[in-house]
Amino acid sequence: MTEIKLSKYLSLFKEVSIAPLIIFRIIFGVLMFLGTIRFISKGWIEQLYIDPDYYFGYLGFEWIKPLEGQLMYLPFLLLLISPLFILLGFLYRASSITFFICFTYIELLDKSNYLNHYYFVSLIALIMIFLPAHRNFSIDTKIWPKIKTVSTKQWTISLIKLQLAIVYIFAGIAKLNSDWLIHAKPLKIWIQAHHNIPFIGPLMQQEWLAYLFSWTGCCYDLFIVFFLLSNRSRPIAYLFVIVFHLLTWYLFPIGVFPWVMIFSTLIFFSPKFHERILNLLSRSNWKKNVIENIKLSHTRKKIIISLLTLYIAIQIIIPFRHVLYPGNLFWNEEGFRFSWRVMIMHKVGLATFYMVDPKTGRESEINNSKFLTRTQEGQMATQPDMILQYAQILKNYHHGKTFHYGNQKFLIENPEIRAKIYVSVNGRPSQLFVDKKHDLTKLEYNLSHRTWLEPFNK
Amino acid sequence: MRVKRTIRVYLSLAILLLLNFSCKKDCDEVQPAFSKAVLLENVADNIILPALNDFESTLSSLESSFFTLQTDPNQESLNAVRANWKASYMQWQMVKIFDFGPIRTNGFKGAVGTYPTDTVRVNSNIINGGYNLSTADNADAIGFSALDFLLYRNDALIDFISNEEYFQYTLDVIQKMKNEFALVKSQWSTYNSTFIAGTGTESTSSFSLLVNEFNRDYELAKNGKLGIPIGAGTLGIQLPEYIEARNSGISLELLQESMRALRIVYMGNNSGSGLGFYDYLVDLEKSSLASTIDANFNQIINTVETFNGSLESEMGSNVSGLNELYNLVQSQVVNIKTDMTSSFGVLITYQDNDGD
Structure with a gap:
């Protein structure tokens, strides 16, 4: 009992x-x-x-x-x-x-x-x-x-x-x-973009402000609940809640x-x-x-x-x-969602996909906007599971179709889908994320560790 | 009591951090911080407005030379029209970058810069008459591309002299561009202040629009002016019918001019003294990226210079050269679209975002 x-x-x-x-x-x-x-x-x-x-x-x-x-x-x-x-x-x-x-x-x-x-x-x-x-x-x-x-x-x-x-x-x-504590990233990138707001604009370009926001934000998240639980500290804690969330509402598009x-x-x-x-x-x-x-x-x-x-x-x-996965969490994104990682990463990617006709070895560069919305393309370019899903979308689209180019005909069967993807994490120079050597249609979409991503260089 | 103590602790923490970090940079050398407001003002006053003025005057010259062709129908007059058309088309390479504000709301980019032209449609419009050039059906039968067809056909001069409908159609296309641009330009004079004030981070702010349209224009140039005709999207099969300005054969010049225009916006102006994306990157301590982008633009511009023939003739004789050029143009995309744009903290979508 x-x-x-x-x-x-x-x-x-x-x-x-x-x-x-x-x-x-x-x-x-x-x-x-x-x-x-x-x-x-x-x-x-x-x-x-x-x-x-x-x-x-x-x-x-x-x-x-x-x-x-x-x-x-x-x-x-x-x-x-x-x-x-x-x-x-x-x-x-x-x-x-x-x-x-x-x-x-x-x-x-x-x-x-x-x-x-x-x-x-x-x-x-x-x-x-x-x-x-x-x-x-x-x-x-x-x-x-x-x-x-x-x-x-x-x-x-x-x-x-x-x-x-x-x-x-x-x-x-x-x-x-x-990144968050020692480099004040990504807040440093996000805050400086506000340098033209009235009165406090120039402050936004100050490095110390990014550090102040990063450290107080971290402490706030870790400890605010305990101050809210105590009768004595609750009123002041709630004031912090209001200020904190109003600030994020003002600075970031978080709806x-x-x-x-x-x-x-x-x-x-x-x-x-x-x-x-x-x-x-x-x-x-x-x-x-x-x-x-x-x-x-x-x-x-x-x-x-x-x-x-x-x-x-x-x-x-x-x-x-x-923790069950090796490698960098921000890079591999294995176990990233549903974990309350709010506003902690600035990840941007450029994904160029290729459809390769296995019969002729010829390849076509894919125009992503023909298939995806801007939001979808942006998210897909940095998230490995979505990259595999997109490869399947492209494969299914091309498979079994005949394409007429000039005076030539190509019947595409089981095309290979390859991609050259560059990703930048928290303001670092972009690095190769996915190499063109992989036929992405052959890779399985599951929860096991993905070995086909290029290693992350800090 | 407790409240006071909390505030005191907080303040001293803030002061401590302030002392720690504020002197790491800029303490010995106080320089005015970078400002997007100054950048936008520079782009508006020293790049966009002059470009709009020049474009307007090239369109006027195009129209007046076309009237000269009417009164004085000979090869010389036609050559003058062609020269004015080309000058205007080259100037358009700068104007088309700014596809926001009045250019966007009036759908001007599509009305002027769509290619390739639907020659069947153009011919049927001329033969049947009664056309309305503003309908969606005629989007491929107007603009610079239609004029490339109308002015550079082998029989163009004969048709201008003897075919009244042919002349009228060409005039209608020219005047549509001129009149619509007059509207765009007059609206821009009011939009200008909105543009300069839009320093925010939301996707609808003018700074975001400028960055996004800069990227979009670059990619459009990469694909439309080069990639599609050389077969990058069609298993390597060339599509000469998709060549921009195919009849006049100036497509490579347009590509080069487009890259020059993009570079000017990037640098802040031709000599590099005005504030542009370059200066923003330098301010963000990304000097090496800033220089790489500039160097790549220059390399692209110089490489295009090495081609002697038109794009169509090079597609026959110099496939590997064009592929190399395409790879060069392609390699710049990641610099501007990923590295540069992400450094600015600019948003590309309209949705909410919690940074993951």
Whole structure:
């Protein structure tokens, strides 16, 4: 019964005020609604999910395809409605499941669009499905008054805090590398580009500022959670949260992420704080209510503990999986995604692909823009798994086709696809990344270490 | 109390770092820091505006010489039209780099610089009349490339004298270019201040546009002017019908001029005294990359000089020379598109980005 003891120690099943969860639900609903509006108004549905001819699916999820043409608006319509339902606490379970499925479906379509904060939203949406965040201050409690409660088990709130802690701490650990700490890269590259902003522009060209940002950013990520946990330091810590994220919002094109973090972090505040907000919103007095104590059965507790342990273990193992691979993480990108490596790398590549007709030995240089969007091309040029996927796209396109050039005909069968790719990491001069000697169609796309990449010279 | 202490710790840390790093560089020698604002102003005032003015005047000369051909239809007049067309086409190599602002919104680059021309379409327009040169169907039947066909056909002079529709069509093509450019230029005078102010890092800022269009123009020149005709994309099978300005045979001169224009933008001006990408790279302590790019431009320009014939004749006699030239042009792409652009911290896409 050790896990039960541990759960007692962590007070996982202690009854606490449900107010923080309610506020979190409302914030999540509002932000996701606004996020979808922003996404739609920028024309990104067309650009990212209708216009491209090809998509880069995730390993094992390549069967997930976009809907035909304008039908692609449908999941986004649901992403517009479901956050409103979540916010109002209306058909909460169904709405949160809908939101999670639609959001995750869209993210799985094309890894060219992978962002850590989209992954974060997917995880939070998944967690939300299992939380009783609709059991007060909601339309659901008007329809089904029985579900109304003023308390929740402690784990429901702790889990969100833990998820935020994972994001922050791993983002901090990711910064513990020589480029970040010793060379202040890539911040040095990114910050200097702002040297014409009013007043503080010239500061942006100062080397010490890049170092200051790098080091404080790293410390912030590593330790902010601990200061948020303590009642005494929380107010000043939250001030840091606001300043930090506003600064990143001002300097970098990271979309809604700063707002998501600023508002999500409110979960660390005391129940009283959240109750006060709810009182303001409803003009009622939350304090009158008493905390009930609902006993959970032993098995139920055990199930919850097992699931929590599993989830947390996965969350901790995934960002560390890169240690299983030899070589430089920034160069090989083996175990790079889903690890909270936010804004830590400036990687740019130039990929020139060649289709070689094995019968004649003749080769054609490929015009990448004929096949890929600019975003896709840019991402593909630096990410080995996408390079292999693109080679397959090119092979399938050419295989079995007859090409008429001048007065000659070429029937292409099983073409070789080769590439000469140069990549620059964090402002270093570009180096050969993939040599033309490999027929990329012969290389398998899997999780094993890739030996066909050229070595990285520091 | 705690708040105060935190702030104090923070401030002293900041001051410590400030003392540590601020004196590593520039302490003995204070020089004005590089500024994108100054670069954009230089490019606008000393490169773009003069280029637009020159282009406008070459188009006027082209039109007036064409009217002279009408009143004085002889070979000499036709030669004068051809010379003006060529001068204008050469000037276009600079203007076409700036495919943003009014040039982009008016679709001027496509309307003037699309090649090869659809000669069947041109002929049918002339025979059938009633054409509207602004439709998408006619995108391949207008601009410099259409004029290359119309002015350099063997029977061109005879047709100008005896075929009124042929004359009218040529005039329509010239005047369309001239009139549309007049609009572009007038809009540019208001856009100019927007351009100079766009020093930000977002992909829509003018600095980003300039860098991106610089790269795009380079790659277009590489592919369109050289790669496609010599068969780089077609299993080595040459496509002479894709040669730019095939009838006049000036394609290599255009390639060379295009590279010269790109180099001028890169250097900040012809002699290198104005601020350009070169100076930005030097400021970022990338002097060796900065010089490599300049040296490569010069090498490309000089190599093109060594070809005596037109691109079409060289494609018959000097395939290996052209392949070498193509590899040389190709090798520059990584310098400007990857190394230079990434040093500037410029974004190429419109999407959100969290740096991975």
